[in-house]
Amino acid sequence: MFINWALQEINLKIVYYGPGMSGKTTNLEYIHSKLDPSLTGELVTLKTKEDRTIFFDFMQIEVGRIKGKKPKFNLYTVPGQVYYASSRKIILNGVDGVVFVADSQKDRMEGNIETLLDLENNLMSMGYSLENFPWVIQYNKRDLPNTESMDILQKKLNFFNVPSFEGVAIKGTGVFDTLKSIINLVVQHVQKQL
Amino acid sequence: MVQVKKLKDGSRQIILTAKQFDQITKVLSELAAKTKASTILLADISGQLITQRGNTDDINTQILSALAASDFAATSEMAKLVGEDAKFKLLFHEGEKRNVYLSNVGDNFFLVVVFDVSVTLGLVRIYTKKAIQNLLNVFESSEQGDDASKILDQDFSSMLGDMLDESFK
Numbered sequence: 001m002f003i004n005w006a007l008q009e010i011n012l013k014i015v016y017y018g019p020g021m022s023g024k025t026t027n028l029e030y031i032h033s034k035l036d037p038s039l040t041g042e043l044v045t046l047k048t049k050e051d052r053t054i055f056f057d058f059m060q061i062e063v064g065r066i067k068g069k070k071p072k073f074n075l076y077t078v079p080g081q082v083y084y085a086s087s088r089k090i091i092l093n094g095v096d097g098v099v100f101v102a103d104s105q106k107d108r109m110e111g112n113i114e115t116l117l118d119l120e121n122n123l124m125s126m127g128y129s130l131e132n133f134p135w136v137i138q139y140n141k142r143d144l145p146n147t148e149s150m151d152i153l154q155k156k157l158n159f160f161n162v163p164s165f166e167g168v169a170i171k172g173t174g175v176f177d178t179l180k181s182i183i184n185l186v187v188q189h190v191q192k193q194l
Numbered sequence: 195m196v197q198v199k200k201l202k203d204g205s206r207q208i209i210l211t212a213k214q215f216d217q218i219t220k221v222l223s224e225l226a227a228k229t230k231a232s233t234i235l236l237a238d239i240s241g242q243l244i245t246q247r248g249n250t251d252d253i254n255t256q257i258l259s260a261l262a263a264s265d266f267a268a269t270s271e272m273a274k275l276v277g278e279d280a281k282f283k284l285l286f287h288e289g290e291k292r293n294v295y296l297s298n299v300g301d302n303f304f305l306v307v308v309f310d311v312s313v314t315l316g317l318v319r320i321y322t323k324k325a326i327q328n329l330l331n332v333f334e335s336s337e338q339g340d341d342a343s344k345i346l347d348q349d350f351s352s353m354l355g356d357m358l359d360e361s362f363k
Contacts, residue, residue, distance in 0.1 A: 001207045001208070002207075002208045002209075002210075002238055002240070002242045002244070003207070003208070003209045003210065004210050004215060004244065005209070005210060005211050005212045005215070006210070006211075006212040006215035006216065007215070010346070011242050013240055013241070013242070034362075035361060035362075036361065039361055041254065041256055041257070042254055042257060044257050044260070044261075055264060055268075056260075056264065058241075058257060058260045058261075060256055061361075063354070063357040063358060063360075063361050064357060064361075066350055066353045066354055066357060067349065067350060067353065069350070071354060074241065074242065074260070076241075076260075086268075086271045087264075087268070089271075090264060090267035090268060090271065091264065093239055093240050093241075093263070093267060094238065094239065094240020094241070094242070095240070176362040179358075179362070180355070180358050180359075180362065183354070183358060184351065184354075184355060187346055187350070187351050187354060188351065190207075190346050191346050191347070191348075191351070
């Protein structure tokens with residue numbers, strides 16, 4: 001979090017984390033397409049030719065002034081592929097909250113668990129832990145035929161019982177609920193920390 | 195001292211007072227005047243833009259700072275891989291029309307100087323070095339700011355919730 005008293009700005013960094021192709025960039029693209037252009041900046045995506053995020057996507061959103069203060073949210077995604085491990089660590093630098101975008105398809109369970117462990121490792125190396133860090137889960141791709149039941153997903157991934165959402169990011173289902181939830185959680189968390 | 199607070203869970207909070215902000219802006223203005231740099235940014239290592247000087251209309255400086263922070267972080271990893279103990283202190287990108295000079299300011303911040311190829315690198319280096327020293331002095335000045343609890347009270351949370359609902363319609 002970065003507070004600039006001269007400009008009365010509060011800046012928070014939220015990172016979308018998850019396995020490759022789980023829909024992290026799609027979440028940002030949907031938010032970008034639906035928000036009033038006056039509230040959102042450009043969406044930068046660093047993609048390969050195959051549409052995979054190579055370094056990160058970035059977008060800033062604002063909601064106007066509250067009690068004279070201007071909250072700004074910097075949204076980032078990380079590349080999901082296993083071999084971009086150092087990029088993921090870099091992007092978590094200074095993070096205030098995480099959205100874990102899981103892929104609900106049965107054959108992606110292992111990828112979800114692996115990436116969640118990777119997230120925990122990276123958070124721990126910065127002195128945080130999933131147990132007391134603000135994060136939420138979005139179970140994406142609920143519209144696909146071969147999805148795992150919510151029960152099993154919750155049991156296997158949501159061991160700290162954080163807020164969770166069913167998503168179809170490409171159609172926007174669950175996207176704003178997820179974002180709102182993480183923003184609230186981050187703000188509450190900051191209040192508790194002080 | 196610029197307040198870089200470690201919270202209970204290990205997360206980081208940076209707070210800049212109005213006075214420090216003014217002083218920082220002054221240092222950047224001086225640097226811009228002396229180097230004829232087209233754009234100068236000060237950002238924190240998480241990619242957060244703090245302040246800017248020069249021509250900032252044609253460039254999306256928010257994105258520039260996010261990219262520059264990643265650039266820095268990526269080269270620190272590179273430094274580790276090649277057996278360098280500390281981070282690389284500066285990065286230089288040479289272009290056909292413009293050059294970009296990035297330099298660490300202490301552990302938490304960095305400067306981005308964008309300048310025309312007609313300006314010599316040596317000049318930019320010398321004045322940037324001076325500016326960094328001045329910025330470090332500002333950061334160490336012993337002024338305490340209010341912390342986030344003054345802003346993020348219960349009222350704020352509920353109003354933020356309402357505004358998010360409104361924006362996300």
